[in-house]
Amino acid sequence: GGAVYYTGTDSPQFFNCAFTNNQASLISGGALYIDAGVDSPLFSNCVFVGNEALGGAVNENGGAIIASDGTRLTIADCVFSNNYSARLGGAVSLNGGAGGLQLDFQRSLFVGNRSRFQGGALHLGSLSADHFITGCTFRANAATNDDGGAFYYQAGSNLTMIACDFIGNSSKGDGGAAYIASNTLFRNCLFAGNAASNLPGADGGALFLGGVDGVTPFIFEQCTFSANSATNGGALRLEAGLAYATNCIFWED
Numbered sequence: 001g002g003a004v005y006y007t008g009t010d011s012p013q014f015f016n017c018a019f020t021n022n023q024a025s026l027i028s029g030g031a032l033y034i035d036a037g038v039d040s041p042l043f044s045n046c047v048f049v050g051n052e053a054l055g056g057a058v059n060e061n062g063g064a065i066i067a068s069d070g071t072r073l074t075i076a077d078c079v080f081s082n083n084y085s086a087r088l089g090g091a092v093s094l095n096g097g098a099g100g101l102q103l104d105f106q107r108s109l110f111v112g113n114r115s116r117f118q119g120g121a122l123h124l125g126s127l128s129a130d131h132f133i134t135g136c137t138f139r140a141n142a143a144t145n146d147d148g149g150a151f152y153y154q155a156g157s158n159l160t161m162i163a164c165d166f167i168g169n170s171s172k173g174d175g176g177a178a179y180i181a182s183n184t185l186f187r188n189c190l191f192a193g194n195a196a197s198n199l200p201g202a203d204g205g206a207l208f209l210g211g212v213d214g215v216t217p218f219i220f221e222q223c224t225f226s227a228n229s230a231t232n233g234g235a236l237r238l239e240a241g242l243a244y245a246t247n248c249i250f251w252e253d
Contacts, residue, residue: 002025002052005029007035008037008038011039012038013041015045019031019046019047019049020050021050023051023052023054028060028066029053029061034067034073035068040071040073042074042076043078044078046078046079048064053093060087060088061088062085063083063084063114067092067094071102073101074105075104076106080110080111084115085114085115085123086115087117089115090142091110094122094125102130105132105133106136107134107136109136109139110138111138111139111140112139112140115146116144117146121141121150123148129157130157131160132159135163139166139168142169143170143173145173146172146173147174148177149171149177152178157183158182159180161184161189162188163188168194170195170197171202172199172202173197176194178208185221186223187220188223190223190226191226192226193226193227194206195228197230197231198230200231203233203237204232205253206235208236209241212241217244218238220244221247222248224251226251227251234253235253
């Protein structure tokens with residue numbers, strides 16, 4: 001953690017804080033490293049700008065924040081702008097496991113964040129609980145050498161995204177806005193102007209869906225897809241799983 005390394009079992013709360021131009025050169029978390037077992041950290045009305053995770057080998061995750069097992073991370077009314085990870089999660093990286101990790105993101109803005117590999121803004125590892133992202137905007141984030149321009153959801157239980165906007169995100173690999181490999185519900189979400197690289201094999205201009213064939217559900221309700229682009233699947237690429245769309249608009253993808 002470039003600015004803060006938090007361990008123990010307390011419930012840290014951060015209100016109206018600014019984390020600017022911090023750098024983690026030997027460990028993940030450009031601004032904050034939240035260790036396994038920390039109970040229910042909360043960030044409210046905080047700003048994270050220009051933080052970087054540049055550690056060697058695997059220690060390059062979470063340009064602003066990294067959190068591990070056994071916690072519930074709540075982020076509300078925050079801004080993440082121009083953070084960078086040399087590996088995973090340009091703004092936030094969450095790595096779950098046997099201890100479980102939950103997330104609840106509300107009304108936050110992720111803009112101009114970059115990762116070298118997966119998840120330009122968010123990288124969600126193996127999570128094991130229900131997760132919620134509500135009223136958030138992901139704009140102009142990029143995975144410069146891999147998948148998931150705004151976020152990468154590796155595996156876990158159930159993710160619900162309500163009233164979120166994905167605008168102008170990009171990836172060199174699959175999923176200009178997001179690469180998703182686990183159960184997800186999208187409701188009242190907008191995907192506009194996202195792009196997966198035009199390189200061969202970079203599919204899903206807005207979303208790449210790669211669950212378990214015939215098992216993993218991807219549900220879309222009242223969503224709009226507009227002007228997204230990719231070699232295959234301008235709006236969506238369903239690699240494996242089951243996709244259900246109700247009252248959705250697909251326009252000029």
